[in-house]
Amino acid sequence: MTRDRPAASRRAFLGGAAAFAGLYGLAFRHATAASAEPIRLVAGPATAPLMGPDKAPARVWGYNGEVPGPVLRVPQGTTLALRFENALPQASTVHWHGIRIDNAMDGVAGLTQEAVPPGGAFDYRFLVPDAGTFWYHPHSRSWEQLARGLYGLLIVDEAEPPAFDRELVFLADDWRLTAEGAIDEASFGHMRDWSHAGRLGNWLTINGRSQPDLAVKAGERVRIRLANTATARVMTFRVEGHAPQVIALDGQPVQPHRPAQDLIVLAPGARCDLAVDMALDPGSEAPIFEVSHRDPLLAARLVYDPTAVVRSNASDAPLGLPDNPLAKDIALAGALRAPLVMTGGAMGRMESAVYQGETLGIRELVAKGQAWAFNGVAGRTETPLFEAERGRTVVVEMANETRWPHAIHLHGHHVREISRNGRKPEVSAWRDVVLLDPEERVEAAFVADNPGKWMIHCHMLEHQAAGMASWFKVL
Numbered sequence: 001m002t003r004d005r006p007a008a009s010r011r012a013f014l015g016g017a018a019a020f021a022g023l024y025g026l027a028f029r030h031a032t033a034a035s036a037e038p039i040r041l042v043a044g045p046a047t048a049p050l051m052g053p054d055k056a057p058a059r060v061w062g063y064n065g066e067v068p069g070p071v072l073r074v075p076q077g078t079t080l081a082l083r084f085e086n087a088l089p090q091a092s093t094v095h096w097h098g099i100r101i102d103n104a105m106d107g108v109a110g111l112t113q114e115a116v117p118p119g120g121a122f123d124y125r126f127l128v129p130d131a132g133t134f135w136y137h138p139h140s141r142s143w144e145q146l147a148r149g150l151y152g153l154l155i156v157d158e159a160e161p162p163a164f165d166r167e168l169v170f171l172a173d174d175w176r177l178t179a180e181g182a183i184d185e186a187s188f189g190h191m192r193d194w195s196h197a198g199r200l201g202n203w204l205t206i207n208g209r210s211q212p213d214l215a216v217k218a219g220e221r222v223r224i225r226l227a228n229t230a231t232a233r234v235m236t237f238r239v240e241g242h243a244p245q246v247i248a249l250d251g252q253p254v255q256p257h258r259p260a261q262d263l264i265v266l267a268p269g270a271r272c273d274l275a276v277d278m279a280l281d282p283g284s285e286a287p288i289f290e291v292s293h294r295d296p297l298l299a300a301r302l303v304y305d306p307t308a309v310v311r312s313n314a315s316d317a318p319l320g321l322p323d324n325p326l327a328k329d330i331a332l333a334g335a336l337r338a339p340l341v342m343t344g345g346a347m348g349r350m351e352s353a354v355y356q357g358e359t360l361g362i363r364e365l366v367a368k369g370q371a372w373a374f375n376g377v378a379g380r381t382e383t384p385l386f387e388a389e390r391g392r393t394v395v396v397e398m399a400n401e402t403r404w405p406h407a408i409h410l411h412g413h414h415v416r417e418i419s420r421n422g423r424k425p426e427v428s429a430w431r432d433v434v435l436l437d438p439e440e441r442v443e444a445a446f447v448a449d450n451p452g453k454w455m456i457h458c459h460m461l462e463h464q465a466a467g468m469a470s471w472f473k474v475l
């Protein structure tokens, strides 16, 4: 199987910008909800220096004029109040990815709210039950709106802040740019992307910059919050010369551990929190590579202060994060078993699927922009994939019967992988994105404790648009 990876051009593109090395730390403006006034979040056209200072900035869509949008930061257990204003030429919403949220605030156009038209506004107000690393993005034409730059990080702080000397954010995005550095608009909606790996890009940014320098000091213990905001590309990162420990996945704490081969694999939509000890000498530099690909690609650099040495108090503290209020054990007896069989895509075996109530052959489906199905149905319909009474354990039996990886995301809940290809997984984690390679099978269990209508879809957003989208109902 060959995956669609424009290797050569991706490298060539980066060559030109390799000279750019501005010092770049946590230079986002932070918006907090401490005041009574709601935060204002305006989506609209903006520009961003995606290719570095030597090229004309790209015309993007951003929140509050920025890509990524502002880091939103709230204490665990408090209410986030935010007024979303739409200054885009299209309708939009804000979805709060990974938050176990009140259903009415989930931001799914056509399911939990009407899309906010251009010039319109919507007030979001919700409690944040879990501490951790979350993010926000539109849930209306997501495949286009995220690819144009609409996303930002949502950090929910632990009541007792864990001991770290520094925190870095690391939002990785994969853009498809023209040679001039503009967003490649001509290829939006191409069925070739939609039926293959999705819209893979040719330009990697971290925090909206090309190969930024992340400033650190020798001796520090640093928390790095990584998120993959790309519409399609699965990314794998390696921090050279350091031994990162994974402390949370998709916002939820895990037993601290070194990832296999020190590789951090992030599906689109997924997050990972790392604890990293800055063990090199002052003045050192360490690259962070994206290695999903044959040749490692420089993503960012850790740049040590030339002289400072920090005597860290953090390094004696335990690494583990405090638990969130999520059930520790799931009682599997009597669980509702919900199959989720993925079919379709290029080189797949799918011959037909039901689309809008009609059984269509693959040609007819493609003519309607559809290429994938869940349980033989393409796209979200009036009927939920399953219904669960509140409090019921659900085991989603995911089966990837396609030739492509998929990143299955559930709204309003986190799921626990109980088996992968028939075996118990090594790391037990709560996830809101489950990555399945071709032919893989995963049983993912959760307690359906959050009433409402919840999306379940592939977070490769072109796959979502081309059929891999459904919903479930918690009564």
Ligand code: C2O
Residues within 6 Å of the ligand: 095, 097, 137, 139, 269, 409, 411, 455, 457, 459
């Ligand atoms: Cu991050 Cu339904 O999405």
Ligand code: CU
Residues within 6 Å of the ligand: 405, 406, 407, 458, 459, 460, 463, 464, 468
């Ligand atoms: Cu997919």
